[in-house]
Amino acid sequence: MPKLVAMRAVSKVFADGTLALDQMSLEVETGEFLSLLGPSGCGKSTALRLMAGLAEPSSGVVERPSGGGIGFVFQEPTLMPWQTVFGNVFLPLKLRGFSKAEVRERVMDGLQSVGLADFAHSYPRQLSGGMKMRVSIARALVTRPSLLLMDEPFAALDEITRHKLNDDLLALWRRSGLTIVFVTHSVFESAFLSSRIVVMRPRPGRVFRELAISQPAQRGADYRVSESYRADCQLVSEALQGAISAAGN
C-alpha cells in the first residue's frame, strides 16, 4: 500500500515548553481507516494538526499530500454563525475561486449526503449539535479530498446519533475510497470503525501500540453485539490500559 502521510521521528514542543509529541513515527496508508486512540492530553490533536499542516514540527518531518487534498473535521462543528448551512459548506470552494452558481449542485449534493438538504437556508443556531456536526462533515468533503482528518468529531453527541453518524461514515469510506484518520478516545468507536488502530500514550506523546482490526464487510447494528466486535474491544481496551499505565516512563 502506498503511503499518503508519513510522520518521521516528529517531536512537537510548544512555546511554554510542553513536550506534546516525542519522536513519533507513523505512516498512513492510502485507503485505510486509521484511528488514533489515547487518553486525554496524549497529543492526538497535535498529531492531527501536524498532518494537516496547521502546525509545524519542532523536529522531524511530516510528509503529506500537497495541493490541499485534505478535509478536516474539528472537535467542535466550527461553523460560521453568520452564514447559512449552504454558505458554510460552500466556503472551501469559495476560497478556491468558484462562484456559487458553478458549484451549487455540488454543495447541495454534499448536503443531501448528510441528510441536510432541507436545511440549506438555515443558520447554524437553528440546528442541533448532531446536525451541525453533519454540516461540518459535508464541508470537509465538498472539496473531494483524498485525506479526511477528524478530531473526535462525535465526542459531544448522544449514543444514538453517534452510532448513526458512525454508520454513515463507514458507508462513505467504503463508497469513496477515502483515507481517514480519526481521533477518538472511545475504545468502542475505534474498534467499530477502524481498519487499524494506533494507540498513543501520554507524557510524552508517542505511539504505544498498533492494532489491526478485523473488517467484516457489513458492520451494522448486528456487528455491535457480535462476539468478534467484543473481542476487538477487549483487545483495544487492554492496549489502552497499557498506554495509560506507561505514562511518564
Next chain:
Amino acid sequence: MPPAPRPAGISARQRMLQIFVPLLALGFGLVVWQWIVWAYEIPRYILPGPADTAIALLTDSATLWPALLVTLRITFMALAMAMVGGVFLAVIIVQSRWLELALSPYTVILQVTPIIAIAPLILIYAPDTQTALMICAFLVAFFPILSNMIQGLKSVDHHLIDLFELYGASRWQSLVYLRLPASLPFLMVGLRIAGGLSLIAAVVAEFAAGSAGQGSGLAFRLIEAQYRLNLPRMFAALVLLCGAGIAIYGLTSFVAWLALRRWHESAVRREG
C-alpha cells in the same frame, strides 16, 4: 379537558403595556409639571410649562430647526467618519503587534484627555467652527469604534482561523469572509456607544466655541437663549436635543439589529 393553550393575546397585551406604561408615566409627569406652573402662577421666564415649551418649539422653529439640522449633520458626519476610520485603522493595527504598540501612546493620549479641554485648541487650528466641531465629535466617536473593532478582530474563533488556513485562504479572503463578519457584533457595540458620545461632543464643543452667526447648532441657540433669559426657547432646544439623542440611539440600535438579526445571539429572540 385538555389544558387550554396559553392565549396569544397575553404576550401581545404585555407588549402594549410595555409601550403604554412608560408613555403614561411621561404624560403624568408633563401634567404635573403643567399643573404646578398653573397652580403657583410661576411666570414663564422662570419656569415655562410644557405648553409654553411646545409653543416655543413652533414659534421659534425658524431658528431651532435649522440649528437641529446643523447639530445632527455634525453628529452623523462625525459618526460616519469614525466608523470608516475606526474600522480601517483597526484592520491595519491588528496586522502587526509592533504597529499596535507604536500607535498605543497616541490612542491613549487622545482617549484619556477630556474632549472639552482639547476643543479650544482645535477651534484655533481648524479652518472654521463647523470643521472644528466635527473633529471634536469625530475624536470622541472614533475610540469606542476603534477599540471595539480591534477587540472583535482579535476575538475570531481560532478553529475558524485554522479552517481558513487549511483551505489556503489569502489574507484578503480571511479579512472579508472571516475577520470582518466575526467582529460585526463588537463593531455594533462600538457604534451604539459612539452614536451617543458624538452628539454629546458636538454639543459640548459648540459650548466651547460659542461663536455666533449662520449655521450655528442647537448648543449655540441654547446659550443664546440663556443670555436673553428666554427660558421657553431653552426648554424647546433641550427637547430637540433629547429627541435627537433618542433618534440616534434608535437608529444605531436599528442598524445593529439589521446587521445581526439573522445570526447573533444579541439580536435573536431566545426561545424557551
